[in-house]
Amino acid sequence: MIDKSSLPNSVWAATAPSPIETYPLEEDISSEVVIIGGGYTGLSTALHLGPDICPVVLETNDIGYGASGRNNGLVIPTLSKADPEEIIRTYGKEKGEQTIALIRDSASLVFDLIRKHNMEKAGEQNGWIQPAHSPGRMKLVEKRVKEWGDRGLKVDLLEREQLEKITGSKAWFGGWIAHEGGTVHPMAYVRGLAKAASSLGTKIYTNSPALSLIRDNDHWIVRTENGSVKASRIVLATNAYTDDLWPRLRRTIVPVKTWQMATKPLSDNVRKTVLPGRHGLSDTRGDLEFARYDWDGRLVSGASLIFDFNSEERLKEHVGKRLQKNFPQIGEVEWEFIWNGFLSMTTDYLPRLHVLAPGVFTWLGCNGRGVALSTAMGAVLADLVRGQSINDAPLPVTDLKTVPGHGLVTRFARTSLLNRRISDRKELNLE
16 A cells, blocks of 8 residues: 655655645636646646646645655656667557657756756756666667667767776676766656746645546546546546546556665765766666765665565665675765655556546556656647647557556565566576
């Protein structure tokens, strides 16, 4: 069960600029559009609709409560698994190239919005690095550099010595950099989106969970505990925190729990030798290893666990050893923050775009690429709300398809981590 009670004890919640003032919905109102979910998707949709369409946003908790305020803040202009040629094989040439362009431009869209709306300390476009953890994965990296580079993404292949120079680590076999990627302060960014959307006329109501959707002739009525919104169009923007508001929707994705952690601020001398360019980094392992800095010099990393017992102490030891392996110059790792959240996974690691009923739109399945992809999908949903044909959307619009055995799959999703760890070791010939 996902806890929906409060903001996490995260470095992002502790260091973000103050949020705009919002209140619960306590009256019956009307709007052209109601957006359910006040994270990256919902607020990006609202921002791209303004100022000519001023939607209502309903958020169950506070802005940034869900994945948008809990993630690691890596801004990555790729999908986690599927590369361009696979996308084309899956979607066909025309739709595949449109999807690739959407993904390619997604990171730049994030930073364009940050600059355009003067979001305070929301992000740095310093590039995203993906190191290869084995010689075999270095071949995959070379393939990715060619496929994404051929389609206009600014990329460079990094040989082992080059990677060591810009990361300060000898742990990997090389890698690549996507220059348009980078990092955000997740809470600062989501609060910045809220402020920008509000300035263009969006009405944001927090602590106002949508309890029911009722069709009323050519309109929908969304009821909350103490109010309602009557609208002709609805955007469901809940992703990993999707509930049973719309039948079957929750069972089309698998929410996966992940943990994020932040060290105490590192010394100036250490920061000069560990990711000195403040790049974001996540490697090619199935059991992902990643790192980035916050504004105060804390190194943010994290991991997933198969089982939850004694979680924080196990994670401190496990992730601490990882960081020391990759960056031995760090020395003893001292942790200051640890928190968790959920991301939404699909069975094929591809995003889903749905028209659930006339005037009801949603997308799901960030698959670990939520910052950039959710922002870009907000623009896609805004176009559909405005009346764009589904045939012109850059992602195929598909019917709902639930995950077979969803309850069991969700319950045991994290056990797949064991298989990923075994696969990672095999690639390093450690068995």
